[in-house]
Amino acid sequence: MRKILFLLFLSLGIRTTAQIDTVSNISDTEKLYGLSLFWKEAAYNFAYFDKANINWDSAYQAYIPKILATKNTWDYYRKMQQFCALLKDGHTNVNVPGFKLVKGVMYRPLSFSWLDEKVIVTNVPKADSLTIPLGSEVMKVNDMPVIAYLEKEIIPGISASATHQLWNDAVRSLFNDADTNTVFRFTLKTPAGKIIYHTTHQRNRRINWAYPLPNTPWKRFRYEKLPQGIAYLQLNTFDTDSVVYDFKQRLPELYEAKAVIIDLRNNGGGNTGTGIEILKYFTSQKNINGSTWRTRQHIAAFKAWGSFIKDEELEKRLKQNPFNKAWTQKSYDISRGKYWYSGDTSSFYNDVAGNKLTVPLVVLIGNSTASAAEDFLIALDDLKGRAVTIGERTYGSTGQPLFFYLPGGGSARICTKRDTYPDGREFVGYGVKPDIEVKRTAEDYIKKKDAQLEKAIELLSSKMK
Structure with missing residues (x-):
């Protein structure tokens, strides 16, 4: 027994x-x-x-x-x-x-991306590569239209600032809250227009993908020498000072380059100062200005005083007591949680001596460029005309x-x-807009084409002629 x-x-x-x-x-x-x-x-x-x-x-x-x-x-x-x-x-x-x-490790059985307001298959296991073409569109999940499914099952738990961030995260989270026993039934439309059906579930083993992801395994820093003397730098994080060390190790080669591409498309942020340390090498400007910030301020006694001021009485009180106008307004604002402490504009002194990298510069950005990587772009904006940004709007949250x-x-x-930008422009909730917008498409995935990088090379080539 x-x-x-x-x-x-x-x-x-x-x-x-x-x-x-x-x-x-x-x-x-x-x-x-x-x-x-x-x-x-x-x-x-x-x-x-x-x-x-x-x-x-x-x-x-x-x-x-x-x-x-x-x-x-x-x-x-x-x-x-x-x-x-x-x-x-x-x-x-x-x-x-x-x-x-959660007991054990789960691996999602399909890879999706939010492209042109559609859920597109961007990778499949090798075992399914003959039946599910790359670029297929998800039409339904468990017999429910995919948009309705995401709105009902996934989006209520997604914290997002920008609309594009919300949908990107929702699509990436499609398998969330499911274990290996949960079955998903997908209705797909292939690029040729054929309707196919696929039933799957999460796996407890790593997926052998049919289309290897570029630049795997993940690295915090990558350097590549492209044709025509273009140096390509992929900075995937600002979460460690080691990225600055990696960058400095490549300075001899960068000084020989005729142009530079900095790729921030997969940089989720980290420490703002880390990115600025790298940016200093691309300008002779002594002071680099970043974002302007503010934070809510609470003072208990003022909240107590302000609680006696009724909304409909505020204007009358401000007019009747001009000498106490500032005190009255402050008390009222604090009691309503609307009083702000305004910080200084973030400013960084450029202490990098010696030769600077003055060659043409392109910065690639995308929906996954977030937080401290967006702070990098705000500081870059202060260096008027120094670089051209190419790609898609950034994450929109810092x-x-x-x-x-x-x-x-x-x-x-x-x-x-x-x-915000120093001049008050908002980017949280919207994302930093690139100078030249190049959107990802399902066709790019099918052809394994990096249209954004290609545009950067094309632009730099024209500048070097």
Whole structure:
């Protein structure tokens, strides 16, 4: 009997590899505390309530019964992510506790991209390459139109600042909250217009992709010498000073180059100063200006005074007491959470001595260029005419997040800092627009073509003639 039970448990273990843990459950007290902690920190510190366009207190009250109705920790975190997503900010997130909630590793069985407002297949396992053509469009998921499926099942939990960021993240998250037992039925339209059907599920083994991804494995820095003396630098992160070291190691070759391409399309950010250290080598300008920022400020006594000022009485009070006008306005604004501390424009002194890289420069950007990489572009904008940017709008989200832990092993962050160009132009929620827009297309994936890089080479070639 013991052997039979052992075989049964072994069998169950095989079938339940990489399954979502729907058993673990923190207490209602912990759940309510986590919700309240997130609500409180956002209420005091969040920088973009005007963009969220939400009554935060009402939303908090509405989520109390939803949170208390969750049956396990996994479901609790899904609801917390939906609560967070109401703030519509890419630097404000709830992070699930990882392997405390998910057993095993899961690999998505298809790769999708959001291209021309369609969900396009951009990679498939080798085993499926003969039946699913690259560039096929997803029409339905589980018999539901794909857009409706994303809006119902995925988008409510996505925290995003810009519309394109929302859809990109939604498509990338299509398999989220699913384990290896969850079956997906896809209706696809091939590039030739044929309707095909494909049933699949997440895998517990690595996928052997039919179309190897470029530049794999991932590296923080890549250098390549292109034809015509063009140097290509791919900077995939600003999260470590080692990127600056990597860059400096290539300076002898860069000084020989006739033009330079900096590729930031997959740079998700890190430390703003890291990118600026590299930018210093491309200009003789002594002071490089970055973004201007502000953050909400709370002063308890002023909130107390301002609470006695009714909305309809404000204008009357300002006129009746001109000598106390500033005090009255400040009290009123603080009591409504609308008082701001304005920081200085970020300014960086260019202390790099010696020869500078003065050759023509192109910077490639895209939807995944985010945070500190966007800060790099704001500083680049201060160097008028120094570079041409090519590609697509950037991620559209930056700022200084406040990090804190949540019950059950998860964590959260809330954006506390609001950045703009020095002249007040907004880019959070929109993305930095390239000088020359070159959008990715399904045809590019089919032909394995990098149209953005090709445009950069074409432009630089014309400048070098």
